[in-house]
Amino acid sequence: MRTGSSMLNWRAASLALAVVVLAALPTVASAFFINFVMTQTLMMGLAAATIVFLAKYGGMVSLAQFLFFGVAGFMYGNAALEVGSRGLNLGLPPWTAVGFALIVTTVAAFLLGALASRTTGLYYLMLTMVYAVIGYFVFAQVTEISGPSGITSIERPDELAAPVSLYYTALALSVLAYIGFRALGRTAFGLALQGVRDDPVRMASLGFNVPLHRTLAFTLGGFVAGLGGLVNVWWNGQIDPASIGIGPTLVLLIIAVIGGVSYFEGAWLGAFVYVAMFTYLRDLPLVDRIGITEARFNTVIGVVVLLIMVLSPQGLAGIADRFRRRLSDRRRPVAETSDRSEGASHRAQSIDK
16 A cells, blocks of 8 residues: 555656646747647647557557547648638637537547457557558548648637647646546546456456447547647648558557557657657757658667667656666665564563563
């Protein structure tokens, strides 16, 4: 109990410190760093956290999360643009368009999750990859909702006009998603989902609806990924089918692997590492001499992922967690020795009495 309590306190203190630092960051960091690195980090981390959620609690590795990331963006663009523009031309107010986009994304996630709920392992992974490929071709070929050139001139709500406002929005959504996912793991649904992950046959024999639990988890993951997609389309001002192709889909999985698929905080840590490398790697003097193009950058990322998988399969967050455990293990013998000595002295005093 004491160990579990200390772990909870450590996580709470770490989260509070991280939120304080991130909230104060715009006052000390450059506008470029906030807008092009941290905002991207938070919205990509939000989508990557859904991969961690499904893998950690449900044992489901999904490659469809970036599809929902894109569906929310496309639906917002179609709903928010005025009549006469490309797309559905619904001309809805911005916040009404947000609700429309999230509803469509959630319904799509529920339907696709229901289809995939009876598959597991490699079959689940391949089926969700098929979802991503089909989604790309749907938006690329159906001109009524996008077409090859996508949707441009998408404006964000007036309340989020300033870049720093968008950063704080992404930060708030990330904090809520992190707390919500961790809290869900201790609810009845979360515990049942973990049981389905460990032994679906036994859970079914106990009366649990295994496909329904998987479907609801997939739906929740799609909804949260859609939130990240809204931030993305507000940040970019446009969206096209290429931005949700198989390449970006695999990038999201790479982000989760770099950070650590077993740790929620790893989603944002991996996103920061990836975005920072993509943004600044070309500016290093040695890199300029080598001449790293986008293709070579992908090679560098591949080498980084390979090293992480060999040296630390739990990702960067796993390395940090092991370091914390070693520190706690060094302190624990001192505390246990003092506890034993106090207990021995109390027993000696009782014997004397």
